[in-house]
Amino acid sequence: MNRHPTHKCVLALILTLLLCPSAAQQDPHAGERGRMVRDQLQARGIDDPATLEAMRTVPRHLYVPAGQERYAYQDRPLPIGYGQTISQPFIVGYMTQLVQPQAGQRVLEIGTGSGYQAAVLAEIVSWVYTIEIVPGLGERAARLLQEAYDNVAVRTGDGYFGWEEAGPFDAIVVTAAADHIPPPLVNQLREGGRMVIPVGSPFQVQMLMLVEKQNGQVTTRSLMPVRFVPFTRSRED
Numbered sequence: 001m002n003r004h005p006t007h008k009c010v011l012a013l014i015l016t017l018l019l020c021p022s023a024a025q026q027d028p029h030a031g032e033r034g035r036m037v038r039d040q041l042q043a044r045g046i047d048d049p050a051t052l053e054a055m056r057t058v059p060r061h062l063y064v065p066a067g068q069e070r071y072a073y074q075d076r077p078l079p080i081g082y083g084q085t086i087s088q089p090f091i092v093g094y095m096t097q098l099v100q101p102q103a104g105q106r107v108l109e110i111g112t113g114s115g116y117q118a119a120v121l122a123e124i125v126s127w128v129y130t131i132e133i134v135p136g137l138g139e140r141a142a143r144l145l146q147e148a149y150d151n152v153a154v155r156t157g158d159g160y161f162g163w164e165e166a167g168p169f170d171a172i173v174v175t176a177a178a179d180h181i182p183p184p185l186v187n188q189l190r191e192g193g194r195m196v197i198p199v200g201s202p203f204q205v206q207m208l209m210l211v212e213k214q215n216g217q218v219t220t221r222s223l224m225p226v227r228f229v230p231f232t233r234s235r236e237d
């Protein structure tokens, strides 16, 4: 039996791990993220390099509730408390690619939730403004996002009215399903800007819509059926 080559391999492996511990320790989830991007995003047609790179980078397991980390890279949404969910990775990738995010841009997100979508956007654009109506979620996401980014602002409140002082926005991403497109959000969209929003009744299949503003004209396009948590309102008006 020739055992020497095996020993040499083991020795080489130990040496590699000792000499570059970063390869083994720094990011134990990098492999899972790479597979998520390849199998869930690229395999389904998402090809925007900035979107793919951002989703390869953001540690999604930090944005799911404690104890759920092992499910973080699976092909599904996950509960994040308060009856809300972190969207499925494919949906995050699809919506991100759709608004064509670029360096230098300002983006508004309605429905911060876990903070994951905001983090993905913050990897690409210059400023992300995100609004969450559930204070407990908004506060947790603000803490996580502030640790990692200096270009994200989180506000707790009803996102129906947008964030007027920070606009206009190059892109608006709405991650809760509304029964109509809120006019204040359309107003805060910059000329040439794009908004993606699920529209339809709560707890039924909704339609993901793309809203574009070009030459002062607003056009809307239905893209695909989706299922999001409802867009709630802080008061009746």
Ligand code: SAH
Pocket: 084, 085, 086, 087, 110, 111, 112, 113, 114, 115, 116, 117, 118, 131, 132, 133, 134, 137, 157, 158, 159, 160, 175, 176, 229, 230, 231, 232, 233, 234
């Ligand atoms: N983008 C999130 C997805 C969260 S689910 C993520 O990456 O995890 C949608 C979120 O929208 C929920 O947290 C819900 O509380 C929030 N939401 C619903 N109606 C809202 C409103 N009117 N204004 C702001 N946030 C709202």
